[in-house]
Amino acid sequence: MMSEWAHLALVFALPLAFMQAVIALLPAAPMGWSDAFRQSVVRAVSLITAALVSLAFLGLVLAFVTGDFSVKTTFEHSHTAKPLLYKISGTWGNHEGSILLWVLILAVFGGLLALRGTEGQTRDLRVRALGVQALITLAFLAFTLFTSNPFERVLPAPLEGRGLNPLLQDIGLALHPPLLYFGYVGFSITFALTVAALLRGEADHIWARMVRPWAMLAWTTLTAGIALGSWWAYYELGWGGFWAWDPVENLSFLPWLTGTAFIHSLMVVEKSGALRVWTLFLGVVTFVLAILGTFVVRSGLLTSVHAFAVDPARGAFILLILGLSVIVAFGLFAWRAPQFKPGSGFAPVSREGALVLNNLFLSTGAGVVLLGTFFPLITEAFGQPLTVGKPYFDATFLPFMVPLLLLMAIGPFVPWQRLRGSTGDRVRGLITLLVVAMALATIVIVMLLWQSKPRLSLTVGLAMILAGWLLGGGLLTFVQRARAVRSPFKVALSGWAVSLAHAGLGIAVFGLIAGSAMVQERTVNLKPGDSVDVGHLTFRLDGVRETQADPSIGRNYISAFADVALLTGQGATKAILSPERRFYPVRQDSTTEADIRVTWLGDIFLAFNTQAPDGGFILTLSWRPLIPWLYFGCILMVLGGLLGSIAAWRRVGRA
Amino acid sequence: MKSSRVRSRLIWVSLGAALAAGAVLLIVFALPGQLNAFRTPTQLQAMDIPPGKSLRLGGQIVPGSYTTADGITHTFTLTDKDGGVQVVDYQGALPDLFREGQGIIATGVLDGSGGFAAKTLLTKHDEAYVPRELRDHAEQKQDTSGQ
Numbered sequence: 001m002m003s004e005w006a007h008l009a010l011v012f013a014l015p016l017a018f019m020q021a022v023i024a025l026l027p028a029a030p031m032g033w034s035d036a037f038r039q040s041v042v043r044a045v046s047l048i049t050a051a052l053v054s055l056a057f058l059g060l061v062l063a064f065v066t067g068d069f070s071v072k073t074t075f076e077h078s079h080t081a082k083p084l085l086y087k088i089s090g091t092w093g094n095h096e097g098s099i100l101l102w103v104l105i106l107a108v109f110g111g112l113l114a115l116r117g118t119e120g121q122t123r124d125l126r127v128r129a130l131g132v133q134a135l136i137t138l139a140f141l142a143f144t145l146f147t148s149n150p151f152e153r154v155l156p157a158p159l160e161g162r163g164l165n166p167l168l169q170d171i172g173l174a175l176h177p178p179l180l181y182f183g184y185v186g187f188s189i190t191f192a193l194t195v196a197a198l199l200r201g202e203a204d205h206i207w208a209r210m211v212r213p214w215a216m217l218a219w220t221t222l223t224a225g226i227a228l229g230s231w232w233a234y235y236e237l238g239w240g241g242f243w244a245w246d247p248v249e250n251l252s253f254l255p256w257l258t259g260t261a262f263i264h265s266l267m268v269v270e271k272s273g274a275l276r277v278w279t280l281f282l283g284v285v286t287f288v289l290a291i292l293g294t295f296v297v298r299s300g301l302l303t304s305v306h307a308f309a310v311d312p313a314r315g316a317f318i319l320l321i322l323g324l325s326v327i328v329a330f331g332l333f334a335w336r337a338p339q340f341k342p343g344s345g346f347a348p349v350s351r352e353g354a355l356v357l358n359n360l361f362l363s364t365g366a367g368v369v370l371l372g373t374f375f376p377l378i379t380e381a382f383g384q385p386l387t388v389g390k391p392y393f394d395a396t397f398l399p400f401m402v403p404l405l406l407l408m409a410i411g412p413f414v415p416w417q418r419l420r421g422s423t424g425d426r427v428r429g430l431i432t433l434l435v436v437a438m439a440l441a442t443i444v445i446v447m448l449l450w451q452s453k454p455r456l457s458l459t460v461g462l463a464m465i466l467a468g469w470l471l472g473g474g475l476l477t478f479v480q481r482a483r484a485v486r487s488p489f490k491v492a493l494s495g496w497a498v499s500l501a502h503a504g505l506g507i508a509v510f511g512l513i514a515g516s517a518m519v520q521e522r523t524v525n526l527k528p529g530d531s532v533d534v535g536h537l538t539f540r541l542d543g544v545r546e547t548q549a550d551p552s553i554g555r556n557y558i559s560a561f562a563d564v565a566l567l568t569g570q571g572a573t574k575a576i577l578s579p580e581r582r583f584y585p586v587r588q589d590s591t592t593e594a595d596i597r598v599t600w601l602g603d604i605f606l607a608f609n610t611q612a613p614d615g616g617f618i619l620t621l622s623w624r625p626l627i628p629w630l631y632f633g634c635i636l637m638v639l640g641g642l643l644g645s646i647a648a649w650r651r652v653g654r655a
Numbered sequence: 656m657k658s659s660r661v662r663s664r665l666i667w668v669s670l671g672a673a674l675a676a677g678a679v680l681l682i683v684f685a686l687p688g689q690l691n692a693f694r695t696p697t698q699l700q701a702m703d704i705p706p707g708k709s710l711r712l713g714g715q716i717v718p719g720s721y722t723t724a725d726g727i728t729h730t731f732t733l734t735d736k737d738g739g740v741q742v743v744d745y746q747g748a749l750p751d752l753f754r755e756g757q758g759i760i761a762t763g764v765l766d767g768s769g770g771f772a773a774k775t776l777l778t779k780h781d782e783a784y785v786p787r788e789l790r791d792h793a794e795q796k797q798d799t800s801g802q
Contacts, residue, residue, distance in 0.1 A: 395681060
């Protein structure tokens with residue numbers, strides 16, 4: 001019954017979104033309404049739409065929780081023997097539910113944009129943006145209702161659902177899609193504001209201030225979503241990989257790259273009014289890439305480990321939405337962009353110049369990733385599909401990232417407009433940074449040498465100095481900001497934001513380097529009592545034990561644990577690690593649950609693969625240095641992003 | 656003032672063009688040798704592909720063909736709807752969703768003695784998902800088997 005109401009709510013949201021779009025996008029207020037009245041109507045409709053979609057989503061969550069298997073989505077993706085948390089996360093662990101989540105965030109963000117601010121100055125901008133947002137909501141509501149209706153019924157209602165893919169029963173995966181979607185959809189608001197600016201032919205510092213909190217928030221959640229997805233792949237897929245240049249991963253990375261460029265170019269617009277046209281372009285591109293990211297995954301166009309099942313009608317509908325938004329937005333851009341007056345100028349060596357360089361490197365990087373990702377489709381048009389892998393991305397993407405990272409540490413020190421101060425000061429600054437970078441890299445390498453037998457090379461050493469350069473840049477940025485206000489406690493939020501985000505990336509780069517070049521790993525066949533060396537570590541398999549399924553506590557699988565002792569040099573047991581193998585009887589699936597011992601300097605990563613015909617057990621044992629730094633660095637970046645969002649939020653509406 | 660603005664815009668535009676040109680160069684140099692063509696066992700038999708050239712082999716794992724002695728070195732046979740077969744060797748831990756009868760894509764090289772040495776195996780994440788190449792070329796279809 002609840003599902004019927006939820007379905008009805010979703011159906012009603014469709015005409016409302018249409019109404020909102022029409023009223024908001026008419027050249028002038030209709031039927032003799034005043035502008036203020038038109039804004040009130042648009043805001044009210046926007047809030048009602050958000051409420052209706054929320055109701056629909058809540059209805060679907062309830063159907064999953066209560067096990068209403070007359071709803072097809074629930075029947076196919078849920079099961080009464082599943083823990084409550086995964087019943088809830090199961091709501092968006094499938095195509096229909098995840099699209100509804102997308103629409104939910106879209107509508108709620110629209111509602112939030114409507115809630116805030118009635119200032120006369122930005123009224124027209126807000127109304128137009130709400131109109132654009134309503135158009136996007138309309139398109140995706142139609143997509144949901146006509147091709148992916150989550151409320152389709154199965155009659156008569158089955159008694160039991162068909163369960164959920166066991167790989168998806170995981171806390172990382174419960175949180176990863178919502179965060180990613182918050183990021184993607186957050187860029188819908190910046191897109192709406194960008195299109196509104198194009199419609200009005202005006203993008204000043206007030207516009208930039210309005211866009212920045214949304215852009216920062218979208219960037220922050222997208223960063224968190226990508227990091228969480230990478231973390232999930234690292235510990236759950238059982239092979240310890242955190243990034244594989246898989247098409248689906250690349251598709252989430254593309255809007256992140258252009259989004260990063262966007263949040264930086266917005267600063268220039270706010271500060272000096274330069275780069276306006278380019279920033280508008282980025283605002284459009286980032287959202288188009290976000291749609292691409294959500295939906296190409298579901299269109300079946302690219303082959304990937306993470307892809308989902310495909311219905312051709314959906315693919316066509318998505319391409320239609322994508323095609324329309326590209327044509328309309330870029331058409332508008334091509335028509336309006338030449339009418340924008342150029343902003344004030346700046347010297348090539350200035351903060352503005354540094355930010356332009358940031359944008360150039362990021363966009364070129366995004367370009368080569370885009371080409372590599374779609375290469376199979378492009379080549380298929382000329383014959384047969386050819387795919388490119390990690391070597392391509394390493395060879396084409398990294399060369400643009402190295403100079404970007406080098407400049408990134410210096411950028412925050414360069415003054416706006418033009419260089420000031422003496423050459424001597426600048427040289428001293430650079431030498432300080434270089435010394436700090438080399439000191440940090442040395443400390444890290446010495447710690448690794450002291451604790452383990454790392455695989456070192458000249459490339460690794462240089463890369464470590466680059467990471468140290470970046471981390472040092474972040475730290476020195478904070479020192480400089482603190483000096484300017486004479487106290488570390490008086491540093492503005494935006495100063496914290498830039499220091500944390502930049503230093504966080506530096507720490508993450510340490511983890512990236514070690515995690516890709518210094519891993520020591522062996523896959524071995526062990527019988528109880530056998531021991532084996534991996535790098536500086538010695539392991540001994542003590543035995544294997546099984547536990548049965550117990551639905552009463554929500555455990556719907558049978559487990560086999562391999563108890564592996566980590567030995568000291570003297571042969572004493574230092575710790576026991578128990579990687580697990582799970583078997584899910586409902587779906588006849590197995591999963592590998594790695595046991596990871598996290599230390600300051602790296603992860604000891606054990607996976608239990610299977611039992612061999614000769615009776616031995618197959619285990620993958622590895623030492624993954626500095627991997628925790630990768631995720632710790634991401635946490636700092638997210639923290640920086642959050643503080644930056646708050647700082648930007650406070651400036652909205654100021655003249 | 657105006658001329659300096661035009662000049663600085665010129666600097667940025669040419670820098671952007673230089674970066675784009677650099678990207679094109681890198682791509683042109685990076686691409687050859689890294690392209691992985693998709694082949695089915697039947698195509699592989701009909702073509703004369705030199706050993707050591709990386710490619711993606713897609714097909715269905717022939718039921719009963721999977722063997723392993725030590726659990727680390729794996730051997731199985733892939734087939735397609737046209738009936739071609741190819742023996743595949745793989746070293747390491749098998750993906751969780753590896754199963755006989757299922758369609759997979761193996762990336763690797765011909766070893767020169769008739770076998771295919773796979774470096775990676777792509778299995779499915781979602782039970783209903785079929786990689787596009789497999790759907791088009793390699794999946795066994797009921798009505799075409801006719802033997």
